[in-house]
Amino acid sequence: MEVDLDLDQGQEHFTSRTRITFSCTDPGASTFVDVKPVELRSLVLNGAPVDVSGLEDGRLQLDGLAADNVLEAEAVMAYSRDGQGLHRAVDPADGEHYVYGHLFLDAGPRVFVCFDQPDLKAPYAVSVTAPEAWTVLGNGAATKVAPGRWELAETKPLATYFVTVCAGPYASVRSEHDGIPLGIHARASLKEALEREAPQMLEVTRASFDYYHRLFGIRYPFGEYHQVFVPEFNAGAMENPGCVTFRDVYVFRGQATRDEVLTRSNTIAHEMAHMWFGDLVTMRWWDDLWLNESFAEYMSHRTVAAATEFGTEAWVDSTMARKAWGYAAERSPSTHPVAGSEALDAMSALQDFDGISYAKGAATLRQLIAHIGDDAFIAGVSAYLREHSYGNGTLADFMGFMEKASGTDLADWTRAWLMTAGVDVLAVDKATGTVERTVPEAFPADRPHTLDVAGFSGGAEVFRVPVTTAGGSTVVPELAAAPAADLVVPNAGDLTWATVALDDATIAAVPEQLGTVPDPQARAVLWVSLLDGVCLGRVDPRTMVRTVASAWPQEDNSSILNRTAASLLGRVIPTFLPSEEQDAAEQVVARAAAAVLADAVPGSTRALVAARTVARTSTDEALLRAWAAGEDRPQGLEDDSDFGWIVVRNLASHGLAGRDLIEATRERDDTLQGRLSALMAGASMPGAEAKEWAWAELTTNRSRSNYELNALAQGFWVSGGPEVLRPYAARYFADVPAMSGWVGDDALARVATLAYPARVVDEDTAARSRAALQRDDLTAAVRRSVVDGQSELEEALRSRAAFG
Numbered sequence: 001m002e003v004d005l006d007l008d009q010g011q012e013h014f015t016s017r018t019r020i021t022f023s024c025t026d027p028g029a030s031t032f033v034d035v036k037p038v039e040l041r042s043l044v045l046n047g048a049p050v051d052v053s054g055l056e057d058g059r060l061q062l063d064g065l066a067a068d069n070v071l072e073a074e075a076v077m078a079y080s081r082d083g084q085g086l087h088r089a090v091d092p093a094d095g096e097h098y099v100y101g102h103l104f105l106d107a108g109p110r111v112f113v114c115f116d117q118p119d120l121k122a123p124y125a126v127s128v129t130a131p132e133a134w135t136v137l138g139n140g141a142a143t144k145v146a147p148g149r150w151e152l153a154e155t156k157p158l159a160t161y162f163v164t165v166c167a168g169p170y171a172s173v174r175s176e177h178d179g180i181p182l183g184i185h186a187r188a189s190l191k192e193a194l195e196r197e198a199p200q201m202l203e204v205t206r207a208s209f210d211y212y213h214r215l216f217g218i219r220y221p222f223g224e225y226h227q228v229f230v231p232e233f234n235a236g237a238m239e240n241p242g243c244v245t246f247r248d249v250y251v252f253r254g255q256a257t258r259d260e261v262l263t264r265s266n267t268i269a270h271e272m273a274h275m276w277f278g279d280l281v282t283m284r285w286w287d288d289l290w291l292n293e294s295f296a297e298y299m300s301h302r303t304v305a306a307a308t309e310f311g312t313e314a315w316v317d318s319t320m321a322r323k324a325w326g327y328a329a330e331r332s333p334s335t336h337p338v339a340g341s342e343a344l345d346a347m348s349a350l351q352d353f354d355g356i357s358y359a360k361g362a363a364t365l366r367q368l369i370a371h372i373g374d375d376a377f378i379a380g381v382s383a384y385l386r387e388h389s390y391g392n393g394t395l396a397d398f399m400g401f402m403e404k405a406s407g408t409d410l411a412d413w414t415r416a417w418l419m420t421a422g423v424d425v426l427a428v429d430k431a432t433g434t435v436e437r438t439v440p441e442a443f444p445a446d447r448p449h450t451l452d453v454a455g456f457s458g459g460a461e462v463f464r465v466p467v468t469t470a471g472g473s474t475v476v477p478e479l480a481a482a483p484a485a486d487l488v489v490p491n492a493g494d495l496t497w498a499t500v501a502l503d504d505a506t507i508a509a510v511p512e513q514l515g516t517v518p519d520p521q522a523r524a525v526l527w528v529s530l531l532d533g534v535c536l537g538r539v540d541p542r543t544m545v546r547t548v549a550s551a552w553p554q555e556d557n558s559s560i561l562n563r564t565a566a567s568l569l570g571r572v573i574p575t576f577l578p579s580e581e582q583d584a585a586e587q588v589v590a591r592a593a594a595a596v597l598a599d600a601v602p603g604s605t606r607a608l609v610a611a612r613t614v615a616r617t618s619t620d621e622a623l624l625r626a627w628a629a630g631e632d633r634p635q636g637l638e639d640d641s642d643f644g645w646i647v648v649r650n651l652a653s654h655g656l657a658g659r660d661l662i663e664a665t666r667e668r669d670d671t672l673q674g675r676l677s678a679l680m681a682g683a684s685m686p687g688a689e690a691k692e693w694a695w696a697e698l699t700t701n702r703s704r705s706n707y708e709l710n711a712l713a714q715g716f717w718v719s720g721g722p723e724v725l726r727p728y729a730a731r732y733f734a735d736v737p738a739m740s741g742w743v744g745d746d747a748l749a750r751v752a753t754l755a756y757p758a759r760v761v762d763e764d765t766a767a768r769s770r771a772a773l774q775r776d777d778l779t780a781a782v783r784r785s786v787v788d789g790q791s792e793l794e795e796a797l798r799s800r801a802a803f804g
């Protein structure tokens with residue numbers, strides 16, 4: 001593949017020239033190419049022009065193929081604003097423009113003519129014309145051959161969806177490790193932050209390279225390794241070989257908590273795992289995307305735990321941030337098996353980029369390792385990567401290597417863990433030493449679990465017993481013989497994938513004792529099982545509020561602090577509790593945060609999480625006004641714009657700040673992030689007029705970027721009385737699906753989830769959701785958002801019915 005892009009054609013369009021040489025095993029046959037241009041200027045097959053008027057739905061038929069073919073095309077393409085294709089953003093801080101390619105899934109044809117499917121790999125030779133002041137980066141090493149003209153080294157064979165070009169006046173930090181040239185890049189206005197943050201990122205990159213080289217026994221194959229932090233990026237990051245793109249909020253411009261740095265490290269290690277698993281060997285088709293994501297998800301946590309300063313905190317973070325997400329996916333009717341879900345087209349596969357493919361898939365691989373041993377697992381992975389290098393693989397290929405390496409028949413295991421949806425419930429009867437496994441009725445399967453059960457009393461661990469379940473009930477004599485404990489925690493080390501049903505005595509003891517448990521991993525399992533219990537209607541949501549009051553002041557793990565605050569303030573309090581109890585419950589969180597802030601080391605991560613939580617929840621108007629003005633802020637946050645925005649949003653949502661304060665704050669912080677924060681604060685003002693403005697901006701302003709839509713949707717529902725909000729619960733089901741006319745599905749999936757009327761918890765919203773799902777005009781992404789939103793809404797309704 002030869003691709004030549006001209007990015008110096010103004011702000012709307014670019015030109016794209018492609019030359020594809022390909023063979024055909026059946027000369028005379030027909031095929032089609034994929035292209036979604038503004039204008040397809042010419043297409044020439046083997047020297048003969050092709051009539052381009054037949055282009056329909058991004059496909060153009062090619063007839064009369066020869067054994068060896070050359071296809072040449074020239075097209076005018078449009079830059080995108082939704083993060084798909086070649087996205088173009090303007091940085092308000094300095095007016096500079098930035099372009100990045102995100103060809104993931106099906107956006108390749110928005111950039112060049114191609115045969116867009118993951119098993120048609122080719123080496124790419126890319127050249128780019130760009131404004132003279134720009135830097136150009138891509139999969140192959142970039143060389144400036146003339147002012148404004150760049151050539152990228154020809155790549156190893158790549159799938160179309162891995163090709164990227166990043167161009168703009170990017171600031172760069174360059175380095176090298178073990179013969180691999182390294183680069184870290186971000187917008188010029190982030191230069192200072194980039195230079196401050198780069199050493200930590202490079203350290204993780206180096207450690208991960210060493211770890212993967214040792215583990216797989218295969219050198220990193222794609223030449224240079226660039227990590228580009230790009231504006232308005234939909235996902236966390238994308239594993240383009242040699243040129244990974246990340247969302248640029250990862251270049252922290254203000255203070256960051258330890259778990260935020262951990263999350264970034266984890267993302268770096270995740271994308272690096274993909275260089276081998278995903279890029280060197282790619283799934284044959286999207287129905288095996290779990291092969292990519294489950295593996296990278298597992299491998300990144302393992303790498304961060306084994307090779308960085310974070311150690312086992314990586315697994316605690318996985319429990320709080322990732323597995324909680326996966327269990328939520330498992331509770332929704334949209335749940336699916338880890339592997340083997342049909343993906344009729346690429347867009348339906350997009351729906352599988354969820355908590356099942358990532359979090360459950362990774363947990364499943366940990367169970368596989370417990371089942372066959374780590375040596376066999378790594379030997380199998382290494383052999384699979386070697387055998388399929390620069391090609392593709394399937395579930396059957398992968399499990400074949402696992403069986404060979406372990407000498408174990410894994411057919412039953414694969415069927416139960418990978419091919420069947422659903423999560424088992426594990427409960428422990430300590431008195432009899434029984435571990436009871438309850439199988440979901442809808443998805444019966446005989447999943448063996450390897451786990452441990454631990455007991456805690458009065459701040460000490462009193463027992464820990466390893467268990468491997470067989471069948472429904474497993475009697476473990478060591479468990480019955482172990483000393484009594486106030487808290488009995490099944491799956492305390494979080495090795496397996498299961499809903500942990502705590503016994504009644506443990507639930508009763510949790511609010512007072514969770515904070516005293518010395519093992520952060522067990523505390524995380526307790527928190528996630530409480531949340532699960534609340535969502536399943538087994539645990540009163542007030543138990544979680546009481547637990548925060550007592551456990552937070554003792555907590556020192558920032559993943560636990562951050563994630564419990566997010567789930568309580570974002571979901572449990574505003575949806576599970578009746579409206580008349582919500583303010584008081586929020587003040588319980590506010591007081592717990594104030595207690596932590598008072599006692600934490602100034603400037604520490606604990607103090608930072610607490611300060612942000614106080615800023616978000618406090619009703620002390622004088623304090624908030626002072627902080628908004630930059631006065632008397634906690635240490636380290638004096639100039640932290642993002643902290644200031646949390647305060648302004650709180651004031652705005654309580655009707656204590658109007659457009660004036662928001663606008664004045666934005667003038668002091670006229671950056672991409674500042675403008676987004678201003679939009680979110682504006683949308684979170686409670687009045688009818690503010691809501692009307694925000695809704696119109698969200699659903700009808702076609703010039704809004706993906707990030708601006710997210711900010712509007714995030715702010716919208718956090719305030720406003722029922723009479724103001726209720727009409728929008730109805731409008732959601734007409735206005736948001738209609739946005740698919742101009743917003744791509746990848747971006748719209750997030751918008752539709754954020755804009756779902758989750759806080760209008762009543763039968764009407766549920767009925768409207770059900771009615772919407774009967775329609776046939778919802779795109780796959782919007783449908784999925786409605787299914788999941790409705791499922792969460794019904795969890796809240798069930799809980800309210802049970803506990804009042």
Ligand SMILES: [Zn+2]
Pocket residue numbers: 239270274292293296
């Ligand atoms: Zn990934």
